[in-house]
Amino acid sequence: MSTQAFATAAPSTDRLTALEDSAYRIRMHALDMGETQGQGYIGQALGVADLLAVVYKDVLNHRPDDPEWPGRDRFLLSIGHYAIALYAALAEAGVLDVAELATYGSDDSRLPMSGMASYTPGMEISGGSLGHGLGVAAGMALGLRHQGSGARVYNLLSDGELDEGSTWEAALACAHHGLDNVTALVDVNALQADGPTKGVLRTEPVTAKWEAFGWHAIRVDGNDIGALVAAFDSLRGHRGSPAVLICDTRIGCGVPMLETREKAHFMRVEEHEWQLARKQLTDRHNRGSAGSASVGSQGK
Numbered sequence: 001m002s003t004q005a006f007a008t009a010a011p012s013t014d015r016l017t018a019l020e021d022s023a024y025r026i027r028m029h030a031l032d033m034g035e036t037q038g039q040g041y042i043g044q045a046l047g048v049a050d051l052l053a054v055v056y057k058d059v060l061n062h063r064p065d066d067p068e069w070p071g072r073d074r075f076l077l078s079i080g081h082y083a084i085a086l087y088a089a090l091a092e093a094g095v096l097d098v099a100e101l102a103t104y105g106s107d108d109s110r111l112p113m114s115g116m117a118s119y120t121p122g123m124e125i126s127g128g129s130l131g132h133g134l135g136v137a138a139g140m141a142l143g144l145r146h147q148g149s150g151a152r153v154y155n156l157l158s159d160g161e162l163d164e165g166s167t168w169e170a171a172l173a174c175a176h177h178g179l180d181n182v183t184a185l186v187d188v189n190a191l192q193a194d195g196p197t198k199g200v201l202r203t204e205p206v207t208a209k210w211e212a213f214g215w216h217a218i219r220v221d222g223n224d225i226g227a228l229v230a231a232f233d234s235l236r237g238h239r240g241s242p243a244v245l246i247c248d249t250r251i252g253c254g255v256p257m258l259e260t261r262e263k264a265h266f267m268r269v270e271e272h273e274w275q276l277a278r279k280q281l282t283d284r285h286n287r288g289s290a291g292s293a294s295v296g297s298q299g300k
């Protein structure tokens with residue numbers, strides 16, 4: 001797994017511990033929501049929990065009690081099936097009440113199984129049809145620049161979304177227009193609906209491709225909160241081109257029994273397993289961060 005070191009001050013232990021606690025709660029929320037449906041994109045939610053904790057607690061400039069505040073940074077979830085992860089993060093951030101998570105996926109809920117902007121506070125775009133998030137990000141970023149706004153646009157993509165030609169058209173446009181208010185976050189979990197990414201359509205070397213498209217590219221272990229914080233710290237001063245943070249993540253990260261599960265793209269978890277999953281998550285958290293404890297535990 002590739003990692004990079006940055007010339008920034010090391011984040012404080014208190015800051016990292018608070019973020020690890022946030023990631024733990026995000027994972028727990030995702031498990032609780034998953035149990036209400038008995039299945040879902042749990043593996044991905046556990047995989048991006050560290051990234052979402054850092055983004056929502058340490059990076060985004062937003063107002064949890066006013067999710068439509070015009071000056072907010074925009075976070076675009078183009079992968080609508082990751083909605084369960086974003087709901088968990090929005091609850092952790094205080095945009096949603098934790099109690100509302102119990103309605104996940106049920107009739108009349110504001111939390112449908114695929115992300116929909118018209119339903120959920122804090123959900124900027126409707127996702128699901130892949131490959132559109134970065135194009136929307138480009139348009140939003142242009143608009144914000146014309147308005148003289150200092151707000152930034154973040155787009156979370158999956159590695160499967162790199163198969164979409166529209167993603168690369170948008171990447172060209174962002175670089176052409178010098179949109180340094182755009183940051184793409186790519187969840188490289190090496191898996192997509194049809195199987196391992198390297199077998200479906202090879203996208204490596206991912207970093208070199210983004211760089212060739214004119215982006216400032218950084219690649220980190222996406223389950224290492226310290227590495228994520230250092231990467232975002234280094235990006236704060238970047239100007240002149242869009243930036244991409246490529247995050248290598250592990251499906252199911254933090255819950256050992258789910259890290260090795262077959263058919264991980266859409267995971268079925270038996271009724272009796274949810275409580276065990278929560279216990280494993282808590283045991284792992286109490287021993288140290290989810291990510292650092294599981295490095296190397298699963299072949300990718």
Ligand SMILES: [Mg+2]
Pocket residue numbers: 158159160187188189190191192
């Ligand atoms: Mg993937």
